[in-house]
Amino acid sequence: MLTIRPGTDTSTRRGQLARLIAPDGERLHDSDLDPWVADVFPEQLLSLYEDMVVARRIDTEATALQRQGQLVLWPPLIGQEAAQIGSARALRIDDFVFSSYRENAVAYVRGVTMTDLLRVWRGSQFSGWNPFDVGMATPTVIIGAQTLHAVGYAMGITKDGADAASIAYFGDGATSEGDTNEAMVFAAAYRAPVVFFCQNNQYAISEPVGLQSQKPLADRAPGFGIPSIRVDGNDVLAVLAATRMALEGARTGNGPMFIEAVTYRMGPHTTSDDPTRYREPAELETWKELDAIERTRLLLVSDGVLTAEREALVADRAKAVAKELRDGCLSLRARDPLTIFDDVYAEPPASLTRQRDDYAAYLASFVTGDEEATR
């Protein structure tokens, strides 16, 4: 087991990729990670598999809705299912998630409803859900900003004397942001119970990760005094193990840990992006061979738990979630533009009330077609 001790260089896995399921479905062994998933038998792995299948279906359904003009924008996660499901399933209900815009599978695991997930992307509301209902803040589009929120929240956990943890999800590109680096300085200084979960999906929009870092991203963390691990982000079991290990370290006073989940964004950055302009088709084909869902399926089949009947049940679940998502999306109506001022402050300051009045006057200045006709 990887023992995390303060003040020492604990990046014992520097550069290496930790793995428990090979791309061909073989179950591998790793003495650091195995103890953290000793309770994950084929039945439990099947449940992780189901979540990944559902996550991919959420993604394809939402992408289709965007193409049909029902959503303004969608940030696909296809390819990153294991990184998100494995890490989210390691969390306790009292832990708290701070994410970017791509963690839709994490939101699903936390219990965010499909309707709430889509509010922002349909443009019908400015924020999707009440963070305290699900232990997950609404997504941050400002790259890296949520890492600061996660550290602040974690420092609050310590002050409360609680043993929960927070987790910050961010991308490879976010590691170049000042916010992320400042967050790591504070986390290390205050030994905050926070996990930095970096999904290295190889791209920051069109910028390949090699341009941002000559070294594995995980190797940066020890420079802040934060132990790190580099894990195969397409291996749901390895991600679950690494995240459980990191959370346990945080809960037991060992401070923060950094996980680099090495994965691949198979789709575009968002539905407004065309990745064929900056990457070769062969690259995608290479990563398809490393797909998380297929390797888990192969392992489950060889374990004898994924029968045709069980596969049909998984497909039914994905179909049901897709229906919930589609129905939820179509039920969302545009809200009064003035509601942008709601729920910002418990007691709005005078300056905001003035802005609201100005905006109301501005909206009222538009003449509708009917009014025009009667002039």
Ligand SMILES: Cc1ncc(C[n+]2csc(CCOP(=O)(O)OP(=O)(O)O)c2C)c(N)n1
């Ligand atoms: C502070 C800030 N700078 C720039 C942007 C524009 N932007 C949106 S997404 C993105 C790339 C982020 O890449 P990464 O952190 O790897 O996350 P990924 O999209 O791959 O999940 C950028 C630069 C932004 N939203 N916020």
Ligand SMILES: [Mg+2]
């Ligand atoms: Mg990225």
